Amino acid sequence: MGAFFCSNFKGDRVEKMFGLFGGGKKKDFDVSVNGGAAKFTVKAGDNLLKAALDNGVAWPHDCRVGSCGSCKAIVKSGKIKALTDFSYVLDGDQLKSGTVLACQTALKSDLDIEVELGEEIATEMLSIDGTISQVVDLTHDIKELVVSTDTAFTRAMLAGQYAEIEVEGVSDPRSYSFAKAPSNENDGEFTFYIRHVPGGAFTDWLFAEDRTGTAIKLNAPFGQFYHRPDDSMMVCMAGGSGMSAIKSLLEACVNDQVERDCIYLFGARTLKDLYCADEMEQIKSSWNKNFKFDYIPVLSADQDSDWTGPKGYVTDYFKQAYLDNSSMNLTNAQGYLCGPPAMIDSAIELLKSGGIQEESIYYDKFLDASSIPGGRK
Ligand SMILES: Cc1cc2nc3c(=O)[nH]c(=O)nc-3n(C[C@H](O)[C@H](O)[C@H](O)COP(=O)(O)OP(=O)(O)OC[C@H]3O[C@@H](n4cnc5c(N)ncnc54)[C@H](O)[C@@H]3O)c2cc1C
Known part of the structure; x- marks a missing residue:
């Protein structure tokens, strides 16, 4: 019934x-x-x-x-x-x-x-006790957090997936994407990129003082954001700390030497919001030599720097540079999107308008309490 x-x-x-x-x-x-x-x-x-x-x-x-x-x-x-x-x-x-x-x-x-189980992957859940072993400033409001545990990557965690982080004093776990492909991590380490959300319980806690040495619990892996092997072009877009999941996914593509072209547009407000330049160079230089990898940072609020690269929203830039003025055929392409919900929503519509099938667009929206109906319980 x-x-x-x-x-x-x-x-x-x-x-x-x-x-x-x-x-x-x-x-x-x-x-x-x-x-x-x-x-x-x-x-x-x-x-x-x-x-x-x-x-x-x-x-x-x-x-x-x-x-x-x-x-x-x-x-x-x-x-x-x-x-x-x-x-x-x-x-x-x-x-x-x-x-x-x-x-x-x-x-x-x-x-x-x-329920439509579709192609979703089954994952074996881990609940891991660890310690914050390193906290590094990546930008003025994004920190790299490394958690050390006794757990080696012997289980199936896919690049692009995320973990729940629990610390004492913050009522609910928070979700953070793995920022490195599993095989690029040191044994037992998990790396995250975490942006400060003012007024947010977990990130206010993390940014208040040096939390190195604090006990932490990880539950993982979660999510359906991971690379789907194909020979079509990949269009990746990220904003802010959304770099984490895309970078991890791209590292996995390098490790697998995937045979496909990739364009990655990263949206940031100003020069001081850019990070991972070396890592992107590394990915570019290690990408399968027979295929193209383009990394394009786009600044949306740059006023007075010497920045000569693209400006505006990543979506506007992609439309103007790749859809309006070129014959790029996206019909069989895949989209990989990660970061602020508003950016993802407009990127999904844009990629669809460019011809990418909706079912070939994969994304993780970095939702926080302000986007959860009724806030957190
Ligand atoms: C799948 C997934 C992956 C993610 N990966 C990452 C990642 O790799 N890196 C990253 O930085 N973030 C990521 N996030 C976001 C992350 O999980 C947290 O939501 C974020 O860090 C904010 O946590 P917080 O505890 O600091 O803020 P929260 O406590 O969640 O608060 C966020 C904001 O909402 C406001 N707020 C609180 N309660 C309410 C309410 N009831 N109504 C309206 N507003 C309210 C707060 O004042 C604050 O401004 C991810 C999210 C998801 C869902």
Whole structure:
């Protein structure tokens, strides 16, 4: 039997619509996915997506904070509790059909559910204790954070994926993309590029003083942002700390000597926001010699420097330089985008208008509490 929703409901209303009243002791519940193709148990207190990933089910997901909609699934039978208001992300038809966001769903009974597992990869989750071993300023508001652990990269972490970082004193874990391809890391080390978001709980903490030596917990790997092998052109765009995931993905492409051309546009405000110039040179000089790699930094707010490179938003620059004035054919190309949500949204539309198929555009939006419906819980 399908579950019925109305638009504009709140979490407590869903609970009532599913006949859920009162508190009671939390229990574990069983989930059957796609008619029994996968089965797992959701432990009391866990959300549906977490349990699926913990059990190695290749459930689609990007942000895991109720904002991207990637983890949506249709409840066929069973009772759930919505942890946030799904109507921020799902439309009326989806709500009526019983669609839920798995990352924002707690269970109140056993569940039958349908989800498009697609090509998503199954990953084995790690929960790793580590120590912040190095903090380096990359720009005035981006730090490189290295976490040292006893864990070697023996498991499948893909370049482009991300980890959750937990520290004492910050209530919820925060997501950060791996900034290096796994095989480019020293054993047991994980590198992140973290931008200061003023007023943000974790980054205010990180930027307040030298945190070297602090104990930290990593949960990983998460995300569906990784390289899809192909011989078509790659168009990459990043802004700010979005450099992390793209750089890691490009390093993996170098390691694999992929046979494809790549253009990477990096958006920054001013000269003082540029970083990783040496690393980009290294990638360029090591790219498969039979193919082209172009790295193009674009400054959006440069007023008075000697910068002679491209100016404006990366998307405007790409349109003007590659779409309007050239015969570049993007029909079979792939897009890889990472960074601020607004930049990604306009880059997706631009790449589609240039001919890239929507399903060939992969991205991670660096969402924070200001873009999570209702903020963090
Ligand atoms: C998949 C993924 C990968 C990511 N990778 C990276 C990465 O590699 N590097 C990186 O720098 N970042 C990355 N991020 C973003 C990162 O996870 C954090 O969201 C970011 O660092 C901010 O964390 P914070 O704790 O400092 O701020 P938060 O506490 O999340 O606050 C962010 C902002 O929102 C405001 N705010 C807080 N509560 C509310 C509310 N209720 N309503 C409105 N506004 C509110 C705060 O004042 C602040 O200005 C990624 C995010 C995702 C989803």
